[in-house]
Amino acid sequence: MNCRILVDNVGGWTGITVNGKMSIRQLYTQIRPQVEKVTWKRIICNNRAFAKSVFITWLAIWNRLVTKDRLTTLKITCDPLCFFCASTAESVSHLFFECSYSASIWNKILQLLGFCRIGQRFDSEVLWVLQQGRRATAKGRLLLMCFAETIHCIWIQRNTLMFTGDYKPADIAFREVIFSVACRCIDSDRKYLYV
Numbered sequence: 001m002n003c004r005i006l007v008d009n010v011g012g013w014t015g016i017t018v019n020g021k022m023s024i025r026q027l028y029t030q031i032r033p034q035v036e037k038v039t040w041k042r043i044i045c046n047n048r049a050f051a052k053s054v055f056i057t058w059l060a061i062w063n064r065l066v067t068k069d070r071l072t073t074l075k076i077t078c079d080p081l082c083f084f085c086a087s088t089a090e091s092v093s094h095l096f097f098e099c100s101y102s103a104s105i106w107n108k109i110l111q112l113l114g115f116c117r118i119g120q121r122f123d124s125e126v127l128w129v130l131q132q133g134r135r136a137t138a139k140g141r142l143l144l145m146c147f148a149e150t151i152h153c154i155w156i157q158r159n160t161l162m163f164t165g166d167y168k169p170a171d172i173a174f175r176e177v178i179f180s181v182a183c184r185c186i187d188s189d190r191k192y193l194y195v
């Protein structure tokens with residue numbers, strides 16, 4: 001009887017039968033919440049990077065990292081300038097990768113993976129990484145991983161600088177990103193990470 005109520009709720013048997021047989025797939029499609037697909041899902045769902053890095057990337061994409069511009073929006077008084085360069089207001093867009101510190105790490109990664117370009121604004125970079133990540137190639141897979149690991153690394157360095165007053169130089173941070181990617185990538189892809 002419970003199933004009957006469920007069938008009634010989805011509009012009867014017509015919508016959940018294929019060739020006269022009930023389809024579990026159709027039923028699942030009918031009962032699950034209908035939500036809009038997000039364009040950036042490949043960066044999060046098809047990424048072999050560490051889960052913590054993917055999570056920080058997800059927060060950055062949603063603009064939910066606690067950057068100084070968000071604190072100001074929440075009426076929390078603080079010095080708005082970026083911890084690294086102290087010349088521009090801190091925001092997700094500035095941290096990834098307008099800031100000279102972040103830009104130098106990301107540009108080294110692009111160079112290592114053989115992309116002849118300079119990193120752009122965060123929004124543009126997300127779209128570009130998505131586009132490149134669609135390719136089922138070593139370069140595409142590594143780019144998705146490097147993107148998440150770079151964002152995580154920069155965020156950790158930013159927090160370390162805030163709490164201890166010290167942070168790793170861009171060159172060392174770059175090597176840490178590569179090491180993290182090398183730990184998690186497919187064995188056959190690792191050769192592309194040799195510096």
Ligand SMILES: [Zn+2]
Nearest residue numbers: 082084085099
């Ligand atoms: Zn900066």
